[in-house]
Amino acid sequence: MSNMEQDHWTRVKGRLRSSVGEDVFSSWFARMDLEAVQDESVHLSVPTRFLKSWIQAHYAERVLDAWRAEMPKVSRVDLTVRSAMRNVAPAKEVTAPVEARRIESTGNRPAADIRSTATAPVSASHEALGGSPLDPRLTFASFVLGRANTLAHAAARQVAEGRRGDPVMFNPLYIHAGVGLGKTHLLQAVTWAGNSNPERKVLYLTAEKFMYGFVAALKTQTALAFKEALRGIDVLVIDDLQFLQGKTTQAEFCHTLNALIDAGRQVVIAADRPPSDLESLDERMRSRLAGGLVVEMSTLGEELRLGILKSRVAAARAHHATFDVPEPVLDYLARTITHNGRDLEGAINRLLAHSKLNATAVTLEMAEREVRDLIRPMEPKRIKIEDIQRVVARQYNVSRSDLLSSRRTANVVRPRQVAMYLAKTLTLRSLPEIGRRFGGRDHTTVLHAVRKIEALVGKDNTLQDEVESLKRQLAE
Ligand SMILES: Nc1ncnc2c1ncn2[C@@H]1O[C@H](COP(=O)(O)OP(=O)(O)OP(=O)(O)O)[C@@H](O)[C@H]1O
Numbered sequence: 001m002s003n004m005e006q007d008h009w010t011r012v013k014g015r016l017r018s019s020v021g022e023d024v025f026s027s028w029f030a031r032m033d034l035e036a037v038q039d040e041s042v043h044l045s046v047p048t049r050f051l052k053s054w055i056q057a058h059y060a061e062r063v064l065d066a067w068r069a070e071m072p073k074v075s076r077v078d079l080t081v082r083s084a085m086r087n088v089a090p091a092k093e094v095t096a097p098v099e100a101r102r103i104e105s106t107g108n109r110p111a112a113d114i115r116s117t118a119t120a121p122v123s124a125s126h127e128a129l130g131g132s133p134l135d136p137r138l139t140f141a142s143f144v145l146g147r148a149n150t151l152a153h154a155a156a157r158q159v160a161e162g163r164r165g166d167p168v169m170f171n172p173l174y175i176h177a178g179v180g181l182g183k184t185h186l187l188q189a190v191t192w193a194g195n196s197n198p199e200r201k202v203l204y205l206t207a208e209k210f211m212y213g214f215v216a217a218l219k220t221q222t223a224l225a226f227k228e229a230l231r232g233i234d235v236l237v238i239d240d241l242q243f244l245q246g247k248t249t250q251a252e253f254c255h256t257l258n259a260l261i262d263a264g265r266q267v268v269i270a271a272d273r274p275p276s277d278l279e280s281l282d283e284r285m286r287s288r289l290a291g292g293l294v295v296e297m298s299t300l301g302e303e304l305r306l307g308i309l310k311s312r313v314a315a316a317r318a319h320h321a322t323f324d325v326p327e328p329v330l331d332y333l334a335r336t337i338t339h340n341g342r343d344l345e346g347a348i349n350r351l352l353a354h355s356k357l358n359a360t361a362v363t364l365e366m367a368e369r370e371v372r373d374l375i376r377p378m379e380p381k382r383i384k385i386e387d388i389q390r391v392v393a394r395q396y397n398v399s400r401s402d403l404l405s406s407r408r409t410a411n412v413v414r415p416r417q418v419a420m421y422l423a424k425t426l427t428l429r430s431l432p433e434i435g436r437r438f439g440g441r442d443h444t445t446v447l448h449a450v451r452k453i454e455a456l457v458g459k460d461n462t463l464q465d466e467v468e469s470l471k472r473q474l475a476e
Contacts, residue, residue, distance in 0.1 A: 008070050009034040015066040020059070028055055033082070040075040042067050045082040052081050053245045057280065061430050130229070131191075132209045132239070137315070138188035144311055146304030149182060152295045156186045159266055160193035164200055164234055170293035172257070172267035176274050177297035178382075180340025183270035186297075187237050190268055194235050202235040207244040210253065236260055241271040242278060254285050261288075277384070279433045300341065306334035308341055312348040323352055329367045336375045347371045383426045383474050385437045391473050392419040395466065404439035418463075420446050421453035422470060 017025040028051065035043040044063070046052050055063065056079060067074040140160070145153055152175045159173055177183050187204060194202035205213070236256070244253055260267055271278065274296070275289035300308070313325050325348070337343050350370045351362050360366070393400045396415035403416045416438065423434045424446065431443035431450075438446070457464050 005034065005037050008037070008067075012063075012066045012070050015069060016062065019062055019066065028059065035080070037071075037074075040073055042071075042074055042077045043080065044077060045080045047082050052079050053243055055079060056245065057242070058428055130209075130213055131203045132206045134188050134191060134204060136192075138185045139192050140189040142311055142315065143182065143185055143189055144304060144307035146301055146307065148298040148300055148304055149186070152177075152186060152297045155293055155295055156190050156268070157193075159235065159268055160190045160202075162194075162200075162235075162266065163197070168264055168266050171261050172269050172289060172292040174275060174289055174292060174294045175268070175270045175297060176272065176294070177270075178272060178299065178340070180342040181297050181300060182341055183272075183297065184239055185341070187239050187268060187270050190235070191237055200235065201233040202237060203233045204237040204239065206239045207241050210238060211244060211246065211249045233260075233265065235266040235268065237268045239270050241269050242273060245280065250281060250285070254282075254288075257285075257288065267292075276386075279429070299338075302334050302338075305337065305344060306330060308344050309333055309348060312345055316348060316352050320352060320356065323355060323362075325351060325362050325367075326364075329362055329364050332364060332367060333371065337371065339374075343374045347374055385423050385427060385429060385434065387474060388419050388422045388426065388470075389438075391470055392422065395470060395473075406439065417449035417453050418467065418470070420449040422467070422474070424450045426471070426474065 013025075013029065016029055020029075031047050031051065032055070033045050035045050037043070046055065060077070060079075064074070064077050067077060140153075140157065143149075143153065155170065155173050156175070158169065162168070175183055175186065191202045191204040194200050244250060257267060269289065274294060275281075275286045278286055278289070281289075309325075309330050313323070313330070316323050329351075333344070333347050337347055347367075347370075351367060354360070354366060354370055355362050389400050389403050392415050393403055396411070396418075398412055398415055402412045403419055405412070420434055420438060423429060423437070424431070429437070431446045435441040435443045435446045453463075453467070457467055
């Protein structure tokens with residue numbers, strides 16, 4: 001690779017860093033390498049499939065924009081997985097991405113490596129069907145109930161307790177929530193409980209396992225057997241659906257889902273967003289997913305956080321009888337570690353490690369010191385395109401369907417352009433996706449709107465005030 005290409009690459013990284021911020025950059029782009037620049041194509045590589053699919057789903061356009069700003073002739077960016085090119089280790093690759101995600105998303109090894117290592121026998125049928133590994137601790141018994149998850153829990157229980165041949169009440173059951181709010185816990189609880197009935201077969205697969213299991217099966221010509229196996233089960237549980245990538249895999253997923261639902265089998269799905277936001281799936285698929293019961297688990301309230309902490313302490317005490325965390329310390333942790341369940345678990349693991357290794361009792365002072373980095377500022381609210389359309393429609397006194405319609409009168413055109421501009425600047429959605437969400441418009445229409453409002457905001461104080469006010473309303 002020439003020095004000039006290396007210079008370009010350094011500058012592209014600089015652009016990416018300033019466009020996404022240091023944290024995002026170091027999480028997703030720090031391990032990205034430039035392989036080659038050929039004519040109009042740039043070849044980049046990353047070390048894991050997980051990074052590849054994440055970058056493709058969330059940052060493809062930004063990477064391309066950064067290259068275009070540097071080298072206008074670039075029209076495409078190809079992303080490959082380094083390990084896959086240099087060494088083939090299929091068994092590892094299936095599980096590695098999940099591990100990577102767990103660690104990257106917390107910056108804190110989940111186990112703190114002192115959690116219980118006891119493994120209950122995994123259901124034979126689950127194993128035989130090639131299900132993803134199950135954590136024996138993630139059961140209904142250890143799932144703490146609160147306002148955030150009552151409905152999801154009730155629906156999950158209902159599915160788990162169903163019997164072969166029972167009419168299926170809601171299909172699919174689709175649970176969505178932000179990172180670390182208990183989706184995997186609930187789905188694995190369904191799997192454990194469902195498989196405790198010898199009559200039923202419940203299969204838990206991460207979307208990655210579905211993808212790689214399926215792709216591997218295709219390569220070894222056993223796709224039919226894989227599909228048959230899937231169809232022979234009573235409940236299919238799919239975790240992290242947002243990672244389902246690739247046209248063939250998605251088409252297969254749709255066939256499997258349709259076949260199962262039509263045959264009266266239950267499907268349970270979890271993802272980090274509602275079906276309507278799963279951009280990479282086609283419209284028919286999204287509506288099929290939304291056609292059962294869609295339940296959101298919201299952020300963990302303080303009481304629920306306290307409950308989770310207490311259950312973690314109780315679980316730790318089963319192996320470390322002298323371990324104790326005084327009430328005021330638990331209250332302090334529940335009040336300050338607001339982010340997700342994984343951080344709560346990490347906090348208890350650290351206190352346990354510290355008190356064991358130093359043979360000291362847990363105090364408030366120790367807790368404050370040990371968990372300092374888990375206390376994060378509140379993340380800005382994730383803004384949805386629907387929210388933007390609602391707030392803009394209200395401000396300009398038009399209806400949301402006006403914004404999505406083909407009407408071209410001035411009182412509708414300007415609000416529509418403002419809404420598109422906000423969708424581009426406040427969300428990570430791509431131009432084609434925004435176009436689709438605004439009544440199926442072309443991406444060039446969105447680009448035109450974004451540029452127009454960008455230019456006007458610089459000159460027109462009234463519009464600038466309106467846009468600022470909309471941003472404030474959306475942040476509330
Ligand atoms: N209601 C709850 N009761 C008990 N533990 C919980 C609860 N909610 C979350 N946790 C714990 O928080 C941790 C993270 O939860 P989990 O892995 O289920 O999150 P997730 O929503 O699947 O996250 P991701 O989006 O990263 O996959 C786990 O240790 C889990 O046991």
